[in-house]
């Protein structure tokens with residue numbers, strides 16, 4: 758795809774995440790980065806929407822944050838708010854974002870994603886990306902819907918790789934007449950749900 762991003766940096770970061778994960782026995786400490794083809798698809802969608810305000814839950818080493826921050830910057834948007842419980846991972850992300858020239862385009866926050874979502878104002882986001890502990894998402898309802906503006910996009914990764922873990926949450930989305938949703942069979946499976954225009 759055409760972008761100002763340093764694709765060599767992104768390829769190296771993704772490769773280092775895959776290698777790190779192969780050595781790390783604790784699943785919760787793995788990088789578990791978004792698949793490159795999923796990131797590229799979302800970068801196009803965010804640009805098409807002109808997305809300017811976005812929250813990511815699950816920073817890890819900053820791989821997906823680099824893609825999203827670049828897309829928000831292209832639309833003249835605000836810094837991406839990227840949240841993670843793991844301070845060490847966020848320190849790694851800070852270094853990677855600086856390397857990518859995007860340090861000023863991301864606010865890194867070491868916190869619980871559910872707690873942060875509760876504080877986000879109604880209808881204030883163009884996009885919300887959920888990429889943390891999947892079984893927690895249902896407990897965060899209705900905030901994932903509440904924080905999106907009309908026409909805003911909810912994105913959930915791993916819906917094909919871990920369908921059981923996201924089933925309860927996706928049932929809430931599908932039961933909500935205010936969403937139109939689909940699953941993109943890219944990477945590990947992306948659920949995309951757009952909130953109805955007002």
Ligand SMILES: C[S@@+](CC[C@H](N)C(=O)[O-])C[C@H]1O[C@@H](n2cnc3c(N)ncnc32)[C@H](O)[C@@H]1O
Pocket residue numbers: 785788789790791814815816817818819820821822840841842843846868869870871888889890893
């Ligand atoms: C799949 S990784 C994120 C990958 C990242 N989005 C990427 O593509 O580069 C999941 C991350 O979620 C974080 N996490 C788990 N539970 C969380 C929670 N309740 N709130 C915030 N972050 C959480 C973990 O520490 C881990 O770094």
